[in-house]
Amino acid sequence: MLDWLLRKVSFSKLNFDNHFTMRIAVIGAGVWGKNLVKNLGELGALAAVADAVDSNRESVQEKYPDLPVYESGEELLGKEELDAVAIATPPHTHCAIALAAMKMGLDVFVEKPMTLDPAEAETMADYAKEKGRILMVGHLLLYQPAISFIKEYIDSGKLGRIRTLTQRRSKLGRVRSIENVLWSFGVHDVAVLLHLAGEEPTEVVSFGHSGISPNIEDDYHLHLSFPSGIKANLHNSWLWPRVERELIITGEKGILVFDEVHSQVILHKKTVTEDLAHHDQGNEVIFEGHDQPLRLELEHFIDCCCTRDEPISGSSNGVACVNVLSRATK
Structure with missing residues (x-):
């Protein structure tokens, strides 16, 4: 993993200095999602934001007045041309949003926990593999x-x-x-x-x-x-x-x-x-x-979207975590 941390510097310089830009939308700009918005904005990859809460949308528009902002992920996915989405909505909504995005050919970053249901986690992982999509879970540590x-x-x-x-x-x-x-x-x-x-x-x-x-x-x-x-x-x-x-x-x-x-x-x-x-x-x-681990995490996501390498916190890591948590709570 240290190898990646070392080479991520050269990756960022190679791609961003050559004006390479991924178009990544954030769905959910609340307590944690606003941090994704901030970091992706600083990386030059923020393309759009969706959030059901008026105050969250207003906060985004104050900082990014020219950024497209929507009330729902469904509306955003239907109107924007994207490369990937970052999902920071309540965990029980992750599966449906991630599947909809991957169905449209997008790579997906989903905040922890991947989902609250092991069966949904397996479905997300299997679908990502079937469609050749990058599916990365926000295991920040x-x-x-x-x-x-x-x-x-x-x-x-x-x-x-x-x-x-x-x-x-x-x-x-x-x-x-x-x-x-x-x-x-x-x-x-x-x-x-x-x-x-x-x-x-x-x-x-x-x-x-x-x-x-x-x-x-x-x-x-x-x-x-x-x-x-x-x-x-x-x-x-x-x-x-x-x-x-x-x-x-x-x-x-x-x-x-x-x-x-x-x-x-x-x-x-x-x-x-x-x-x-x-x-x-x-x-x-x-x-x-x-x-800053969040910046490193999002740079790694962009890296994997470009190289098609499996992320450190890829779907298998996400599924394993959900399985342990589910066994614990049973």
Whole structure:
């Protein structure tokens, strides 16, 4: 993945300096969609926007007065000539919009979660394959330079055999009315756990608590077991007094900690040998990176649309995440 992060600079220079422009429409310009609008606008690829909310459309038109803006994705798709769409509508609407866009020959970027239904996720992936379309899911954390570094560090064997992966993502956040905190916050983390483990789990165990809305869990603990013996643990909460965004990877030769807030990867040279003896040789920061993952993610989408390469967070990654989340909530 670091190879892509290095070559994306030359890609952007090659294409954008030669006035290459993709025409990408954003469907859904609300809380997160406005960030897609902003970044695609800065990349020179924003072609149109659709949103059902008057204030969202007005906000877009204030910033981009000459940009075509529509009330619905259906109207936009019927009138604009495009290369791709980026979908940031509520998750239960993703499948229908994505299928309609791919039917018109467009590539699709869909925000997380890919969908709330495993069957819909499979349908989207199969249709993309059948039509030869790029289908990329917005698993933002996979485009954190630190995650790229950690993946290569693990795969190089420098940490030895991996024993556990532990993630925490909690804060006083926006409470949802349809998806629970695991589907809202945990999608990022599950995508990373699957990416780092390099395999799908054989066992999924979860515990959730609904404190505000019935059947909509505000606090969630997820435990995964993988064929290689790796165990993974995840805690998500949107009713939490402080911001926690941390990944801890325990291996035979040490412990890696990714402090997402400060964009640092710290190696703790702490080990326990087979005779249960403890060894502690201190710690050191081995990676720091502050690049904007959303910009990297969207540049990767444009890259894949041009090269027809499978995205890092392609449909298979999206389907695997939805399957884990669905198993957890069942």
